[in-house]
Amino acid sequence: MRIEAALMTKVGQPLKIEKIELASPGPKEVLVEIKATGVCHSDLNALHDSTTPCPCVLGHEASGIVQEVGRDVRLVRPGDRVVLSWLPYCGTCTFCTRGKFTLCEMAFGPMFAGTLLDGTTRLQRPDHSDEKVYHYSLLSTFASHAVVPEMSCIKIPNQMPFAEASLLGCGVGTGFGAVVRTAKVEPGSHVAVFGIGGVGISAIQAARISGAERIFACDLKAQNLEFAKQFGATDTILIQDTPAEETIRAATGGSGVDYAIDATGSPVAFQSAFSSLKKGGSLVVVGAFASGKSISLPGGGFHRMGKSIQGSFYGDINPLRDLPMLAELYLKGKLQLSELVLEKIPLKQINEAFATFANPQALTAGRSVVVLE
Numbered sequence: 509m510r511i512e513a514a515l516m517t518k519v520g521q522p523l524k525i526e527k528i529e530l531a532s533p534g535p536k537e538v539l540v541e542i543k544a545t546g547v548c549h550s551d552l553n554a555l556h557d558s559t560t561p562c563p564c565v566l567g568h569e570a571s572g573i574v575q576e577v578g579r580d581v582r583l584v585r586p587g588d589r590v591v592l593s594w595l596p597y598c599g600t601c602t603f604c605t606r607g608k609f610t611l612c613e614m615a616f617g618p619m620f621a622g623t624l625l626d627g628t629t630r631l632q633r634p635d636h637s638d639e640k641v642y643h644y645s646l647l648s649t650f651a652s653h654a655v656v657p658e659m660s661c662i663k664i665p666n667q668m669p670f671a672e673a674s675l676l677g678c679g680v681g682t683g684f685g686a687v688v689r690t691a692k693v694e695p696g697s698h699v700a701v702f703g704i705g706g707v708g709i710s711a712i713q714a715a716r717i718s719g720a721e722r723i724f725a726c727d728l729k730a731q732n733l734e735f736a737k738q739f740g741a742t743d744t745i746l747i748q749d750t751p752a753e754e755t756i757r758a759a760t761g762g763s764g765v766d767y768a769i770d771a772t773g774s775p776v777a778f779q780s781a782f783s784s785l786k787k788g789g790s791l792v793v794v795g796a797f798a799s800g801k802s803i804s805l806p807g808g809g810f811h812r813m814g815k816s817i818q819g820s821f822y823g824d825i826n827p828l829r830d831l832p833m834l835a836e837l838y839l840k841g842k843l844q845l846s847e848l849v850l851e852k853i854p855l856k857q858i859n860e861a862f863a864t865f866a867n868p869q870a871l872t873a874g875r876s877v878v879v880l881e
Contacts, residue, residue, distance in 0.1 A: 510634070513651035514858050515641070516564045520556050522859045523566070523650070528641060531630040533655045535580040540590060540656060543670035544852075545570035545649040546875040547861040548678055549705065554644060555862070561622035564642040565631060567649030568594040569875075571673035574661065575653070584661045591673045591835070593681075593827035594645040596625070596659030610822040619646055630655040650858060652880055662831045665839060671852060671877045672838060672845035675706070676831050679875065680845070683710025683771065684834060685823020686794040687718060691767045695719030698765040700756055701741075702781045703772035703795055704732040704873045709739050709848065711769045711794075716740030717842060724765065726752045726780075732873040739844055753783035764789060771795045775803045788814040794823065850874040 511530045514523040533539045546569035554560045574588045584590060597604055597612035604612050618625050622642030631641035631648065648654050664673050683706070687693050699715040701708050704727040715723045716739070725741035727733050733744035743759060745752045757764055764786035770778050773795035782791050782805055797803065825831075837843035853861060853876055861876035 509653065511651050511653045512855065513565045513631075513648070514567070514855055516555055516560065516562055516566055518562060519558050519560065523555070525856055527634065528565070529632045529634055530651075530653055530655060531632075533576055533578045533630075534624070534626060535578040536658045537578045537624065537655050538574055538581055538584060538658055538661050539576035540572040540592065540654050540661065541575050542570050542572040542649050542652060542654055542880050544572075544674040544880070545878045546674050546678065546706075547858060547878065548875070549865055550678070551644075551650075552862050552865050559620075560644070561642040563633065563639070564622055564644055565648035565651050566644045567651065568592075568645035568647045569674055569678040570647065570649035570654070571664070571670045571677070572654075578658070581658045583658050584663060588661075589664050589666055589668065589673070590661040591664050591676045591831050592647050592649065592654075592656060593660050593662055593677050593831065594647055595822055595827070596646065596657045607826070608824075609826050610824055615646060624655070625657050650855065650878065662827055664832060664835045667839060668835050671849050671879060673835065674877060675845055675848055675875055676834050677827075679706030680710045680834060680848075681825050681827070681831060682794060682823040683707040683769075684714040685825035685830060686769055686771075686792050686820045687711050687714035687767075689824040689830070690818060690820040691769065691790055691792045693718040693720055693767050696721050697767060698722045698724075698760060700724040700726060700752070700765045700768045700781065700784050702726045702752070702768065702770045702777045703774075704729070704736050705771065706848065706873065706875055707794060708769070708771040709736060709873050711771060712736055712739045712741050713843060717837070722760075724756055724759075729868075729872065731869075731871045735871055735873045738847060751783070752780050756784040760786070766790070767792070769794060773797050775801055778803050779805065782815065782817065785815050791815065791817045792820045793817065794820045848874040849877050851876050852879045854878070855880060
């Protein structure tokens with residue numbers, strides 16, 4: 509079938525809206541009509557990454573309606589509303605059998621190669637018959653339709669709106685999971701969140717829902733911090749001349765926080781987040797550090813502080829369990845998603861949404877969401 513898609517043709521160049529061919533789904537694949545797709549900073553990173561195979565249809569945070577299923581698909585059927593998960597898992601490897609689904613290695617080879625799980629693509633430019641068009645994160649949602657793995661399709665209630673649902677599959681699931689699944693934040697605790705983007709805002713919401721007494725939002729943008737207040741931040745710290753950890757310690761009687769969530773990918777913020785912890789505190793690192801970057805900590809007294817550091821990939825969630833749970837929290841009025849949708853735009857405006865990330869005056873704690881009719 510012929511679909512409309514935003515195509516990455518060269519590294520760092522604006523996406524091009526083109527008509528491309530999408531093949532039918534394979535035996536364990538699903539054809540989804542994309543109804544809404546969030547514009548995530550990870551897509552921008554991929555656009556500027558020389559290792560991204562080109563041409564490529566980006567996009568990995570989406571919701572839609574199942575249109576067709578392969579002969580061996582059992583999880584969904586045509587007409588189902590779904591949110592898409594960019595990290596399917598096998599269910600049988602050492603990690604999966606221990607419940608560590610985000611550590612399953614099944615998807616990474618094909619993901620980095622720009623293919624689906626079987627090592628092939630379903631996309632082709634009509635006027636470039638000998639040229640592959642690659643997938644991104646097994647999904648390629650900057651398009652009217654996508655063929656995706658069955659395990660990427662997570663059913664959601666029919667009353668769940670598409671724009672809000674689209675956010676669950678990446679930023680919201682990651683930030684929420686980092687707090688609930690990785691850190692296991694307890695009621696009455698103090699939490700600091702570094703980096704108030706889509707992941708950071710979701711971490712703040714999760715800390716609020718978990719019953720945290722005090723939640724510190726730390727960011728370089730005043731507008732992001734003001735935005736964070738409506739999601740549960742009790743204190744905001746504009747990171748300028750005074751290190752955030754000094755402000756946090758002063759506000760907590762010198763002790764620090766029980767948990768810190770680092771959603772920045774900055775080695776400097778990592779050190780600050782670690783230093784903001786009280787003895788026995790836990791640091792969860794969910795931000796991705798750039799290749800070649802290193803992180804370091806002061807060694808003196810490290811062994812007697814009892815602090816822990818843990819990486820959290822995709823929030824350590826089980827998408828089949830946790831994404832429907834997040835949808836239910838939204839429908840019950842406990843999880844704010846509508847407020848995260850900063851604007852709804854057509855596909856043709858996607859480059860404008862990307863430009864927002866580089867604007868120092870722009871609010872970047874929510875999402876631009878592409879809505880497809």
